[in-house]
Amino acid sequence: MSLCLTRDELAELTRSKLKAGQVAFLRKNGIRHYVDAHGWPVVTRAAVEGREEAAQAAPTWKPHKAA
Secondary structure, X not given: OOOEOOHHHHHHHHOOOOHHHXXXXXXXXXXXXXXXXXXXXXXXXXXXXXXXXXXXXXXXXXXXXXX
């Protein structure tokens, strides 16, 4: 299984074979994606399967002064 959806899977998800239609659907529905150098949207499987992506917790600020 690949990291990203195939073009066929993306067309099935968005019900559109056109790049612009796919991008519009993804934006409207808040699905995380990026557009590659050829204008095609790229969606990771984690973005549509509901799995949590490896989110890193923001480090908490600590002063470097000695107490």
